[in-house]
Amino acid sequence: MMGDMRQSLLRRDALSAAKEVLYHLDIYLSGQVQNSPSPSVDTPTLELVEEFILHRRMSALQELQLLEIMCSCFQEQSRDAVRQLIFSALFTLQGNQADESRMALLGKLVSMAIAVGRVPILECAATWLQRSHTVYCVRLASGLVDDYCSLLPGSMVPTLNNISSSSPQFCCQFITAVTTLYDLSTELSPPVELLQMVVSWIQDDPRLVLVTLLNTPASSSQPMGSLDLTPLAGLVCWCVKSPLAYRRDRKQGLSNGMPDTKPEAGPLFSALHLSVLQVLLLLPGVLREKGLLGRLALMQPEQLTSLISDLSRLLEELNPLQGDTQTHTQLTLERLAQALQVAMAAGALLCSREDLRALCSHLPHNNLLQLVLSGPVQQSAFYPHVNTPPLGYSPRPLGPHLSAHSPHPTSRSPHPSSYPSYPSQPFIAGMAFPFRPSH
Template sequence: MKISPLDNLVLMGDIRQSLLPRDVLSAAKELLYHLDIYICNMVQSGRQPPQVDSKTLELIEEFILHAPKDRNTPGRRMSALQELQLLEIMCSCFQEQSRDTVRQLMFSALFSLQGNQADESRMALLGKLVSMAVAVGRIPILECTATWLQRTHRVFCVRLAQVLVDDYCSMVPGSVPTLQNIHSTSPRFCCQFITAVTTLYDLTSEELTPPIELLQMIASWIQDDPRLVLITFLNSPLSGSQPISSLDVTPLGGLVRWCVKAPLAFRRDKKVALSSGSTENHQDAGLLFSALHLSVLQVFMLLPNILNEKGLFGRLALLQLESLAALTSDLSRLLDQADKHTHTSSEDMHTLSQLTLDRLAQALQVAMANRALLCSREDLRAICSRLPHNNLLQLVLSGPVMYYNNIHTPPLAFSPHAAHSPIAAHPAHPAHTPLATHAAPHPQYPGQPFMTGMPFPFRPSH
C-alpha cells in the first residue's frame, strides 16, 4: 500500500518512542532502516522538492549523532566497537540502495550541515565513514561525498580532505595505494578531493605544504587522465557564478598555485632537509611539481573544444583573476623574503625565482590562449606590477595571446635567454614567416590560428 507524505511524516514521528529503550547501536540501525523507507516513499510520491522534514533531522541528531535532546538530557555515546559497527551498517545501507536519488537524499539528511552543535558530530562521523568507504571500495558513498563537497562551505570541505590525507598519507605507512586506486572507480570524488586539498595546502608554511605521497598520487592521476580535473565542471549544470563560499568548480587555480610557488616554497624548507641529512624528498618534490606543471598546461589546452561543446568558449573563466591576484601577491612576498635566506646562494635563488616567474608566465599565456582566463593585458599588468623582471613574463604581459594547435606535445624548447629570440617584438629580429605546413589550422581546431615562434620554457627544478 502506498504511504502518503503525511502518513510518512507521522510514521517517522512515532519512531522515537520505540527507539528510546534500545541500546545506541540498535537504535541507530533501526533509524537508518526507517529513514531509507521514509525517503523511498517520499521519492515515490513525487513530492517536489524532495526534502527531509525537520522532525526526521532531529531524530538523526539524537539517535545517530547522539546530540542531547535538551540541556538536561545527557547525550548517549557509542564505544569504539559500536561506532565501527555503525559505519559498516551505513556502508552496507548505501551499497544496497540502488536508486541514486534516494542515496543522495539520505546522505544529505545525515551530513548536510545545519549550523548547530550537532555539526561537529556530523563532521567526525563523515570523516570516518568516507575513510572506510575508501578502504573497502564503497563507491556509492564516495559519489555522495563528491556531491557533498560541491555543496558545502569550503572550510568543512578542507577539514574532510585533511582527515583523508592524515589517514592515507601520514598515519598508516603504505596505505597511499588504497586511496590512489579509487581514481578509476569514482573520478567525481577524486576531482573534488583534488580541489579540496589544493585549497587546504596553499604552500604558505611547512604545515600547509602537501606531503610528498599526496603530491605523487595527484600528479600520477592527472598524468594518466588530464580530463579528471574537469569532471565536476563537465557533469554539473552551471548557473551563473559559483557561491563564494564553495570550492572552485575545478582544481585548476589551486594546481597553478602549487606549481608556481613550489620552487620557492620547497627551497624555504631546504634548510630543514639539510639539517636532517636528507634532501631526497625535496628533489622528488621538485620533479613531481615539474611534471604536474606540464600536465596542468595540457589541461588548459584541452579546453577550447570542451568549452565550445558547452557553448561557453569566451564566456566562462575557469581560472579566476582574483585567484591569480592573490597568487602574485604571495609571490611578491616570497621573492622579497628570498634575499634574506642565507643558506641559499644568490645565484641559486635567482635561478629559482626565475623558474617561479617562468611558470607563472606559462600558466598565464596558455590559460589566456585557451580562454580559461578572461581578462585584459592591463589587468594582468596590474596584478603583476610588484613582481621582479622576467623575460617571458614581460612578453606575455605585452604581446598578443598565442594559440597552439597541438595539445599532445606542447612546444617546450623556448628559452628567454636565447641569443636569437623568435619573438616579433624584438626590433633586431623581425618575425619569421610561418612555414607552409603550418599555414592552415589543424582540422581539430578550426577556430584557432597557429602562430610560430612562441614556445614556452619548461625546466624541472633542481
C-alpha cells in the same frame, strides 16, 4: 507516530537505535522519491538522526559496526536519488551543535569507503564537497590525508589509485580540496605521496580535472563559499609557487638545525606543470560545448592577485640575487608566464594584459614573462596539443589519447623568428619558450 518511534528507540541500545533510524530514513525517502516531485527530509526525521545517530555515545566497536551498516545501506540502495537524500539528511551541515559530530562521522565513513572501495558513498561525498562551504571541505580532505599519509604511511597511492576510474567526480573534488588546503603560502606542504598520486591521476586522464565542470549544468550557480568548479587555479599555484616555497622551507629547516630529509618534490611539480598545461589546452572545446567560452573564468582575478602577492612575499623572505634562489626565482617566473599565456589563450583567465602588467610590475625581470605581458595573446587555435613527454618525472606513461594528436607543428609557431631563441626545452612543441624542470 514519530513520538511513539522515539520512545521505542530510547529503549534500545545505541547501535540498535541508530540502525533503526537508518532503516526508517531509507524507507521514508524511498517513498518521497516515488511519490513527491520535490522529495525532502522533514524536521522530525532530522531530529531523530541527530538524537540517535549523531549524539548518542557509542563504544569504538559500536561505531565501527555503525560505519559498516552505513556502508551496506548505501551500497544496497539502487537509486542514486535516494542515496543522495539519505547522505544529505545525515551530513548536510545545519549550523547547530550536531555539526561537529556530523563532520567526525563523515570523515570516518569516507575514509572507510576509500579503504573498501564503496563507490556509492564516494559519489555522495563528491556531491557534498561540491555543495558545502570550503572550510568544511578542507577539513574533510585534511582528515583523509592524515588517515592515509600519517596514520597509514605508504597506503595512499595503492589504496586511492583505482578510485580515479571508479569515482572521478570524487577525485576531482578531492584534488580541489587538497590544493586549497596546501596552498604553499605557509610551511604546510602536500605530502610527497599525495603529490605523486595527484600527478599520476592527471597524467592518466587530464580530463579528470574537468569532471565537475563537465557534469555541472551551464545554468547552475555555485553555492556561496564553495570549492572552485575545477582545481586548475590551485594546481597552477602549486606549480608556480613550489620552487620558491620549497626553497623557503629547506632554508628555514636548515636554520633551525633540522636535517634536509624530505624526498625531492621538484620533479613531481615539473611533471604536474606540464600536465596542467595539457588540461588547459582541453578547455576551449569543453567551454565552447557548454556555451561558456569567454563567459566563465576558471581562474579568477582575485586568485591571480593572491598568487602574485604570495610570490612577492616569498621573494622577500629569500634573497632573489643569491645563486640557487635566483635559479628558483627564474623557474617560478617562467612557469607563471607559461600558465598565464596558455590560460588566457584557452579562455580560463579573462584578464587584460594591462591588468596583468600592473599585477606583475613588482616581480623580478624575466624574459618570457615580459614577452607574455607585452606581446599579443594568441587564440587557442594557434596552440597545438602538447605532445612532449613529462619532464623529470613520470610515474605512469601518458595514455594513448594524449599522444595521438596532430603531427609536430614546427611550421605553426605563433612567434616571429626575430625573437631570441632560448637554448632550452620548449614547453609546447613548436614554441621556443624556456622551460626548466627543477632538478
